[in-house]
């Protein structure tokens with residue numbers, strides 16, 4: 022009962038604040054179209070927000086921007102490719118990242134790492150990350166994890182498999198190995214390793230939309246909040262231990278190098294690369310910064326990639342002719358034996374690559390938040406200083422101006438050079454753009470291609486007869502897009 026009372030108090034407070042803010046907005050001339058407050062609140066509390074916040078009416082495409090109140094703040098959402106260009110390509114200090122309330126789980130877990138840092142701190146993170154990501158690209162590590170997945174799936178294959186869950190295990194394993202040379206063992210047994218269970222508790226809290234709307238809930242002494250805090254503490258201990266280990270490893274390597282015992286390898290773990298780069302550049306990166314960056318890479322690269330591959334696997338299950346076309350292509354390039362594709366072979370997989378692109382168009386990561394440092398004009402709208410801006414990649418990716426049958430999953434749209442050339446450059450921004458674009462973009466695309474290609478050789482798959490996803494992919498209620506219980510029937514070929 023008390024939870025309803027709390028909700029009611031917060032509700033009244035929020036409505037009041039909503040009303041009071043109206044006077045401030047009027048100072049700035051033409052009013053930005055506004056999504057009514059109650060439906061937004063309702064959709065956030067009860068179901069996926071995508072219907073109300075992302076599948077927007079035509080009038081918002083006309084204005085290119087709309088406003089919605091989520092909890093204590095107004096969010097201005099950009100749905101125009103031109104406005105997206107303006108905000109994403111400017112100097113990073115002009116439109117810095119919006120810092121969420123410090124009480125929010127997302128801020129507690131991500132800290133001041135590369136994803137949310139601004140100014141000089143971000144520049145240092147980025148300078149160290151760029152070369153580290155280039156050195157960490159390894160089809161071999163990714164492919165080996167897929168081979169482990171096949172072994173794991175052989176005992177599960179008699180029943181439908183929750184593919185998003187499975188892909189999370191794959192991407193966690195890949196990231197663990199690539200980021201800090203650690204195998205979580207998510208594909209070794211059905212029992213989830215303790216640290217991965219903790220990570221999932223953290224993610225659940227980070228992704229809970231109502232907590233963004235009512236940040237006060239994070240302060241309550243609830244069991245859920247306590248479990249979250251304990252999980253973050255345990256995860257931190259785990260990361261700090263790895264950092265110490267890797268520092269020791271690096272020191273040993275240096276000794277070996279001095280005595281010429283060690284050959285340098287082409288691929289390198291992210292953590293080691295960052296430590297090396299910080300020494301070379303004479304940048305003193307502290308333990309907390311390393312911790313923050315490792316959690317940032319780990320978290321930013323896991324759910325996003327899992328969602329994108331889940332969507333590809335879903336559409337290939339729904340359209341068997343697409344699945345056949347993709348498989349024929351993979352077999353013609355790689356052969357019909359299970360093996361890890363090379364980088365050159367991946368480039369040749371034009372149709373598979375089109376599937377990856379189309380999945381990223383349909384379900385990008387809805388998470389680009391910025392804050393204005395001064396009043397700024399977007400077309401005929403002048404937004405006040407401190408306005409929080411959200412770029413809706415999803416709405417831009419479904420703008421009928423650029424996308425015919427925007428809600429149709431159609432890889433063919435990526436195969437016509439003419440169609441691609443005629444599109445607005447900012448009508449497709451799954452990895453954002455400009456100085457703060459996704460640092461893991463190449464990494465994720467490689468991972469998606471490898472997993473899809475190897476799955477296509479090993480399995481055929483379909484939707485179970487009673488699937489809730491028969492008509493379209495049903496999403497669950499989370500901050501990022503993720504499918505709701507997406508079960509798939511796999512069969513070895």
Ligand code: HEM
Nearest residue numbers: 136321322325326329386388389452453457459460461465
């Ligand atoms: C399908 C997969 C992925 C998608 C759709 C995606 C999307 C994005 C987007 C839209 C941003 C900009 C966020 C913002 O402006 O607030 C971003 C940033 C970032 N992504 Fe990704 N990402 C993916 C995979 C990855 C992977 C695999 C990694 C790392 C292993 C990664 C690491 C990062 C980092 C560190 C940033 C922050 C960059 C900065 O601010 O300088 N992402 N990503």
